[in-house]
Amino acid sequence: MIENIAMKNLSRIAIIIIMITATFACAQALPWPIWPDSSWHIVSATYGHIQGMPDGMYVHNAIDIADAQGTPVYAIKAGYVKAVYTIFNSDRHWRVAIADSANDAECDGWLYAHLNKNYFGVWVGKYVEVGESLGVIIGGWPDPSTPEHVHLAKIRYAGNAAAWANGFYDYDFTGNPLEYLDGVADVDYPYFGNAVGDQLFAFYDDIADTLYEEGQPASGYIDIICRAFDNCYNYTFGTAPYKLEYKIEGDSSIPWTTTVIFDEPVGSYNDGWMATYRSIVYYGDYANPYVIPELLFYLTNTDGDGSVEVTDSAHCWETPYFHNGEYVVYARATDFVGNSTVDSMAVTVANAFELYGTVTHNGVLSGPEGTIVTSVTDGVADTTDASGNFSIPNVGGGLQQIIVNRPGFTSFDTTFLMIQANQFDGALALSYMCGDANYNGAINILDATYLINYIYKGGSTPTPMEAGDANGNLAINILDVTYIINYLYKGGPEPLCP
Known part of the structure; x- marks a missing residue:
C-alpha cells in the first residue's frame, strides 16, 4: 500500500508542478489536500459549523473534506513541519501542523487532522513541498453523521516544537480555508x-x-x-x-x-x-x-x-x-x-403601551371631563374623567398620532414615539360662539329654547358651558335666556360670554 501511495505521489507532484504555475499566474489559489486537487470535494463540516468535542460544543474552525479511509493527504502549501501529534490521546485525532517559518517566530500555517499515525510521511523540522504526501485519512468514526475526512484549518502560532505539539488550544484559527482553495464549485443550495x-x-x-x-x-x-x-x-x-x-x-x-x-x-x-x-x-x-x-x-x-x-x-x-x-x-x-x-x-x-395624562382647558364653567384623546393609528381612545385624567392602555409602538378633541374647544394633534408607557399632559383653548348654546354655528331662538330645556327640564348642557353664559356673569340661568331674546328681538347688546 505504501508503494502505491508513493507512486501516486510522484505522478501527483509532477502534475502539481504544472498546475501550480498556472494557479499562481491567475489567483494564487491553493490546491486541495486530496486528489484531484483542483476540483470541489465533499465538505462534511464547514467553517463556522457548530459541533462537539469531548469537552463541549465549539465553533468548527476548519473545513472537513470527506473521503475514504486510506485516502492520501497532501500539503497544500510549502513549509516546515512544526508538530506531529494527537489530542484526547486518540488514534483518530493525529495531525500535522506545517507553517511558514523554520524558527520559533509567530507564523501562519495549515493544520491537517485525522490522519493515520502509521502512515505519516513527514516529521518535525522537515521542509515540505506543495503536493508532498503527509499521510492518509484514518477511519473508525462511530457517529454516522461523521464520515472519514481530513480536517483542514488555517492557523497561526509561535514557539518551538514542544510548544506547537502541546499548544493546540492556543492556536489562532485565522480564516475559512475555502477562501484559499482552487476549484471551488458547489451545486447544492442551502x-x-x-x-x-x-x-x-x-x-x-x-x-x-x-x-x-x-x-x-x-x-x-x-x-x-x-x-x-x-x-x-x-x-x-x-x-x-x-x-x-x-x-x-x-x-x-x-x-x-x-x-x-x-x-x-x-x-x-x-x-x-x-x-x-x-x-x-x-x-x-x-x-x-x-x-x-x-x-x-x-x-x-x-x-x-x-x-x-x-x-x-x-x-x-x-x-x-x-x-x-x-x-x-x-x-x-x-x-x-x-x-x-x-x-x-x-x-x-402586537405591542401595548399605556398613554396616560391630564387634559386641562381655559374654560371657567366647563368641567374637566369629556375630552376625547385618540390614538389614530390603532384607533383606541379614552375620555377624560372628572379630574381631566385619561388612560389608554393598549397603544401600539412606533410613531403614534394622538388627537385631542372636545366640542367648543380648539382640537389639536401631536405625535409620540411609543416605545414604552408615556405621559401626556395637554391644554385646550375655548373656541365657540357666545350665545350659541346648541353649538350649531348660529344664534337664534333655538338657543333660548335650548337653555330653557337645560335649566328647567334636565336637557343637555350647552357646548361648551361658556357658550350659554350669554350675559357673562359666570352662571347659566333665566337671565341668559332673557339676554338672548333681548339681543335677537329688541336690539339688545351682543352676548358677552367669559
Whole structure:
C-alpha cells in the first residue's frame, strides 16, 4: 500500500508542478489536500459549523473534506513541519501542523487532522513541498453523521516544537480555508428547517430571556432565530451555510441585513473568543457535546457588517419602534459559491403601551371631563374623567398620532414615539360662539329654547358651558335666556360670554 501511495505521489507532484504555475499566474489559489486537487470535494463540516468535542460544543474552525479511509493527504502549501501529534490521546485525532517559518517566530500555517499515525510521511523540522504526501485519512468514526475526512484549518502560532505539539488550544484559527482553495464549485443550495414546531422562525424575548410560544404575536425586544443548513456537494447531513441575512417588510421595514459571514478568525480555544463567538451566532444550550447540533442561528444578533463582535449580542428586532400589524420576516442563506435560498413567514406585532395624562382647558364653567384623546393609528381612545385624567392602555409602538378633541374647544394633534408607557399632559383653548348654546354655528331662538330645556327640564348642557353664559356673569340661568331674546328681538347688546 505504501508503494502505491508513493507512486501516486510522484505522478501527483509532477502534475502539481504544472498546475501550480498556472494557479499562481491567475489567483494564487491553493490546491486541495486530496486528489484531484483542483476540483470541489465533499465538505462534511464547514467553517463556522457548530459541533462537539469531548469537552463541549465549539465553533468548527476548519473545513472537513470527506473521503475514504486510506485516502492520501497532501500539503497544500510549502513549509516546515512544526508538530506531529494527537489530542484526547486518540488514534483518530493525529495531525500535522506545517507553517511558514523554520524558527520559533509567530507564523501562519495549515493544520491537517485525522490522519493515520502509521502512515505519516513527514516529521518535525522537515521542509515540505506543495503536493508532498503527509499521510492518509484514518477511519473508525462511530457517529454516522461523521464520515472519514481530513480536517483542514488555517492557523497561526509561535514557539518551538514542544510548544506547537502541546499548544493546540492556543492556536489562532485565522480564516475559512475555502477562501484559499482552487476549484471551488458547489451545486447544492442551502435550505431552512423549522426553528420551533411547525414554525419557520422562532422568537426570543431578549428582556424576559424566554422563547416565544409557537404562534404567539411578537412584542418588545426580540431575537429572530432560524434553522439553516447547507449540503456541500451532495453530502447527506446539513452543515452551516457560508452567509446568513434577514429582512423585515411591513408598515415599517428593515432592509437586507447581513447576520454573519463565516470568513473571519475565530480565535483560539483558550482565549475565550470562540465560546463568545458561538453564543452570539448560535441559539441553544450546547453544553452536551453528544447531541447533534440543531444549527439554530440568531439572525438579529448583528450590526449588519457581517463581522461578529461582542456588541452584536445587544442587537435585536426592536418591535416597539414598529406599528402593530402584520409583517413578513425573510431569511437568506448563501453558500460559498453564491447559491442562495430565501424563505419567509408572516408574524404579527402586537405591542401595548399605556398613554396616560391630564387634559386641562381655559374654560371657567366647563368641567374637566369629556375630552376625547385618540390614538389614530390603532384607533383606541379614552375620555377624560372628572379630574381631566385619561388612560389608554393598549397603544401600539412606533410613531403614534394622538388627537385631542372636545366640542367648543380648539382640537389639536401631536405625535409620540411609543416605545414604552408615556405621559401626556395637554391644554385646550375655548373656541365657540357666545350665545350659541346648541353649538350649531348660529344664534337664534333655538338657543333660548335650548337653555330653557337645560335649566328647567334636565336637557343637555350647552357646548361648551361658556357658550350659554350669554350675559357673562359666570352662571347659566333665566337671565341668559332673557339676554338672548333681548339681543335677537329688541336690539339688545351682543352676548358677552367669559
